[in-house]
Structure formats: C-alpha cells, structure tokens
Amino acid sequence: MAQARDSAGRPRVVIIGGGFGGLEAAKALAREPVEITLIDRENHHCFQPLLYQVATAALTPSDIAWPIRGILGPQKNVLVLMTEVVGIDSGARIVRTAAGRDVGYDFLIVATGATHAYFGHDDWARWAPGLKGIDDATAIRRRILMAFERAELETEAAKRAAFTTFVIVGGGPTGVEMAGAIAEVAQHALPPDFRNVDPARARILLIEAGPRILPTMPERLSAYAKTTLQRMGVEVRTGVAVTGADERGVLLGDERIETGATIWAAGVKASAAAEWLHVPHDRAGRVQVEQDLSVPGHPELFIVGDAAAVFDRAGKPVPGIAPAAKQMGRYAAAVITARLRGTEIGPFAYHHQGDLATIGRKAAIVKLGRLTLTGFVGWLFWSVVHIYFLIGVRSRIAVAFNWLWDYVTFRRRSRLILRQNP
C-alpha cells in the first residue's frame, strides 16, 4: 500500500489513548524505525486498579497517576500530544483533534478504553458517579467525605442517618472493593474525629442485580467475598436492580434509600471509537475486530483494550482488565513490526493470568489458574502484585510506605476535600 511517511521516511504510527493498551503499544515500538504520536485528552496515565483507593482517601492521585510524557520521555521516537480526538478519517488516514491539528498516520492504534454505562439512564450519572479516572476518584472522595461533614453539622438524627448511608451499585470487583474500602474508612479512620455522628455506624449497601457478587469468579469465592463484606458490616443485596437515582438517593423498586453518596460500579461501555469509525460494534459499543485486532477492511487500523470486542480461544469475551489491554497493545505493536519487516504473526491469543480483588485490610481474593488465595495471604499477594505494577521506583516506595503506615495506624492519608478548579 502507498504510505505517506514522515520527513525521515519512517512510517507514522498514531496511538489514541495513554492507558494500559496504548502505553504498552508505544513501549513495544521503542526500538522500531517508526515515528509515534500518542494522543490523550489527559496528561496522565492512571493505574485504574487502585482508583478506589484514591476515592477512599488511602492514596493520593500522584501515587497512581503519572504524566504520559514523563513515562515516554526517554523514548525518543514518541511525540505526546494532549488533546481530544474528535474524529478519524480512515480513508484519508487522518486523526482530527480538538486542537485543530490533524495528525496523519500509516498505522493507527485506537486504545480509548471504556466509560460508565447507565443503561439508558444517563441522567443518573450526576447522582451516582462512576470511577474511571483520577478526577472521578477525587470527586467520589469529596462526596464521601462531605457526607460525613454534613452529618456532623446535622441536628436531626434521621438526616444524619441518611447522610451516612452509602450505596454502591454493582457487585463486580470495583463495587466489592469500594464497599470494603468505605466500610474501613468509616469504621477505623474517621470515628476519633467526629463528635455528633458515629461514622462506624454508617450504613453501606452493595447492590447487585445478578444472583451473586463477583459473578466472573467461582461461586466459592463469591460466597467468601459476601461473608467477609457482611462481617465488615456491609449489607450485600443480590437480585436487586436500581430503578432510579436522584439527589436524595436511589430507588430499588418500591424501596427508596436516602444516601450521603451513591457510587456507580454497574456497567461500562466502550468509548467513541466505533462512532468515529462508523464500524459495527456490540451492545456495549465495542468494535468487532479481526483476529489480528484490526478493523475489517482496514489492516492498518487496530483497536485494543476495552474499546475492542475480542474473544479468547474458547469463544469467551476477553475481560476488560489491565493485563488484557496490555497484551492487545503489545500484540498490535508486534503486528506493525512484522508488517514493516515483511513477515506475519499469528492471530491474537489472550492469556488469562488470573483474577484479583481486595475486600479490605487482610482480605483479598487471588485466583491464578488452580491456585486460590484468600484472607491475609491473598491480601499480601495482592499488595505485592499491585506495587510491582506501579510505574517508577518512587511510586512503589510511596505506596508501600502509605499502605504500611495505614495498616499500622488505621489512618488515611489523603482526606482532602478539594473544590472545583476555576
């Protein structure tokens, strides 16, 4: 195919998105003779698996987010642009940006991830925010902490009870982690600091529409998670769907629950990639890709991570987790490398490394093939794995230090309520 090339004659690879998939693709092309442009609307890569810890004041945003250009700074074949993509002209091979700058490509990797899905009730987003980025995490932190502040100011007992009620919608890993973390903050970190309200008596509900929490894990581990959460005082309700959300709380059918904060962990939908490209997608907005992750009819255009609908060899959908996105990012880079060398590689094959979820201090679930760890051992393993995957020695030291400190003191480091930026 005829390829426009950069001034040095090298093929231009454009990557949209600096999440796990996009970053991994960029790194995998570090030593290739290509000119990479990575575009993201944020200036930072965020370690999403620990977002719930920022939302619950255990970690601070800069512990788990790093400037993308800082990560890729030493890689001289990458240009990082912070701007929003507004469209893709896959015929002319041009990415259009909100900054007005068009970026031409020979290969394009779309790694734009997923966002919250409210199943046709987008108006709920305002009252039940989801957790996908650092700004979501600080906003949820603000709501949770403000709820206790309002309760402390309140003179009526009924209103105090409402302010200290928290509903987490969705019993997947994020919902389980949020419910456990809010319970810990309420029971351990906050009580010494309040006078009119007892944070330890906060009511925390985890609502799951399906028959059990952690539905992708074996039943035994779902049951373990439920028991552990219940022992921490969390009410786990399965088979119950949220039918409404407003400023006062949520509706579960006929039952109204007034809350201090509602957190949405119920569903995700892919970002706008399918719309930009006018290509077929599934109900969650994920683009149906070929076996080499390219878009049908566009061998130079790849979709990786949560924006792609991909299946493993058994025909099961590849889950929307960090390791899957990384594998896809690396694979797309390998396809490009092979093509440039005039060779070929086989279709994408997903390797499931395992499932991890924490429930709280001393309790986590780890499933790696046949190995299953729960309780304190699971928690230790979970902690080490997550520290290992952080970027940079400084973050690893900082997070390890903070976890150790919290573990010993039961305090929370980052209980700041920040206002809106002007």
Add this chain to the structure above:
Amino acid sequence: MAQARDSAGRPRVVIIGGGFGGLEAAKALAREPVEITLIDRENHHCFQPLLYQVATAALTPSDIAWPIRGILGPQKNVLVLMTEVVGIDSGARIVRTAAGRDVGYDFLIVATGATHAYFGHDDWARWAPGLKGIDDATAIRRRILMAFERAELETEAAKRAAFTTFVIVGGGPTGVEMAGAIAEVAQHALPPDFRNVDPARARILLIEAGPRILPTMPERLSAYAKTTLQRMGVEVRTGVAVTGADERGVLLGDERIETGATIWAAGVKASAAAEWLHVPHDRAGRVQVEQDLSVPGHPELFIVGDAAAVFDRAGKPVPGIAPAAKQMGRYAAAVITARLRGTEIGPFAYHHQGDLATIGRKAAIVKLGRLTLTGFVGWLFWSVVHIYFLIGVRSRIAVAFNWLWDYVTFRRRSRLILRQNP
C-alpha cells in the same frame, strides 16, 4: 458578664478559621474547661508557606494539607464544623453559618486570614490567579503545565513563545519563590519530555512595582535574590506596574506581554471579618484591635492573624506570616484562659523570629536576628525548618523523601493536570 454556657456549664469558645492562628488557639485551649467549636469552610488546614511547591509540581496537596478534624481529633473538647460563616451577631453572640446552624459563643476568635487583593481590578483574578489555598495551587499547577502542553501542540513559533512565557506579579517572598520554582521546573524537569518546544527556553518575568524585590529584607539580600534569579534565567523587573490582565497576558503600561500563565503575588486583603462585625478596618480590610487583640467594645471577641491590624512595640505592622498568626492565636487563648481564672495578662507582644525565602535548589535566604544564611547552607536550613513545621511524622517523611528524590533526580513528582470536579 452574663454568659450562656453549654450543657456541661463550660464556656463556649468559637473559633472561625482553621489556619495557623485558629488551630494554634484551639490547641492552646486543649486542657481548659471550655467547649470549643472550630468552623472552617474547608475541611483542611493548609501549610501555606509550601503552596508554591504544589503549584510547581514538587509536592502533592496531601503533603501539605491535613483534615482539620484529623489534627484536632484527639482533643476531645473541640467540635469541628465544615461550613461557611455568613455573619456574626456580636450583640447576641451568635455566629451564623451557611448550613443554617447558628452557633452561640461566650468567646469568639476570628482567624479568617487574608485573600488576594487586586487593588480595584477584581476582574484580573480570572487571568492572574493568586495562591492562598490548595485549590489555588492545583489550579495554578494546571495552568503552568497546560501552557507547555499547548506549546507542544502549537505549530507557530510565535505562539509557542507566548505559551512558554510566565509572568509573576509581585516581588515578595511568594513571587520570588514562584519565579524560582517555575524556572527550575522548566529548565530541569520538563525538557526531556518535550519534542516541539524547549521548556528550558521558557521566559519567566518577575514584576515588582517597588524599587526592589523582597522589600522587607535588607538591601543586600534583595540584591542576592535578584542576582540568583537572573542567573536562573528569570527577568526581574522592578519599578514596573501591571496595568492590565486578560486572557492573553498582561499589560505593563504600553508593553503587552502574552503569557501561558500569569500568577498574582502582588497583594493581600483581609477576609470579610470587618464586614461581618461592622467595625473599623484599615485599607487592607484588617480590623483595628485593642492591645489584647479584642475588638473595641467587645472584650470577648478576638481577631488573630492576617485579619487583624496589629503593631509591634516599635510601631511597625506585624507581618502576615505563619509565626505571627500562631503567636496571636496562642495569645488570644491565653487571654481567655486568664479571664476564666480571674486573672489578667499583659498586651500582645510580637516576637519576630526571622525571615525565610527560597529561590530554588541550593539557594535560599535566611535571616534570624543577626544571623544571615544564603546559598546552599540557607537552603538546607530552610528545608529542615519547613519539614519541622509540617504536621505529623508521615508528612515529614514524605516531604523529606520527595525533596531528596527531586534533588537527586531533578524530576517532579506531581505533574498532574486535574480537571474540574463535577
């Protein structure tokens, strides 16, 4: 005097503001038989002397800000309320809050501090933000980092130059520290991460209307600061007043300077205390208080810190710095303690401990009585003093670790651009 008392019969002390003055007053009353209510519109106490380090990405908000109720949690005679004060009825001895809750008092300490002053040009605030709180610092950090992002996206050299021009208005300690810190970030932390723009060639101007920067320090130290800044590439302009500020930059008389960010460090005015109380105040809005820091005609009502116009024995105004606010807070608490015991103490006497200002890595100015330190020794002394005054062992370890790390690596930890909270 007839005093309404709390249910336990103890006098009620209300403190407005959890800054240096208010916090120190609350702590000084820890063992007294009083019922304290501390009201602040933020949930955190902020270590203002290091705000410029958050604004320039060296420290993260939670390194220098702590929840007020966390600090006072162990002090059982304090209730902390997070709400805005909307008025004071000094006749009925009631503080009115935005939460609708009225708080009665027997003694009131107003420690509401100061805010930026634009000398009749409040419309400049939008284009030239000042640095008084954590949210100001993250907003300024966002502007500075966004300026470099825009420059990297820009294809016209003239626009790139404009985006990488920074004007700091005001040559006091804050202005000097901001100018030095921006120069360091631009020259050391950012260059490896950019391709189209060279951050090291950023233009940084420090504008001072008076004849010299650091006007309250001896002339020799002003000259030292100027030379050091100039060696770091900062243009220091004295005797020049800003005559306009808009979205494109600033006006200095006939000269227009287009900027990527403008930072206001030129003036402060006291908070609304004088308005609430309908009492005489000076041009900067500071309440003229008696020798015991009480408001004339109201021996039960004290103003401490930047909200008060206080003079030392030589008749010089007490400066608006943290040690002065702390001394006043402690003094007001001591007056209350003495009154409750039926005794009296002498008038407030300010003890000036010294002046400190950093200019950058390896350069600071320390003046303690006859002792003057500059250069690396000054910088070391400055670092140790500031770490000592942070709250809590964890913050001290975190800040010391971060400074050491930055010192060795020239990196900046916290280069996150955060969006608006919804």
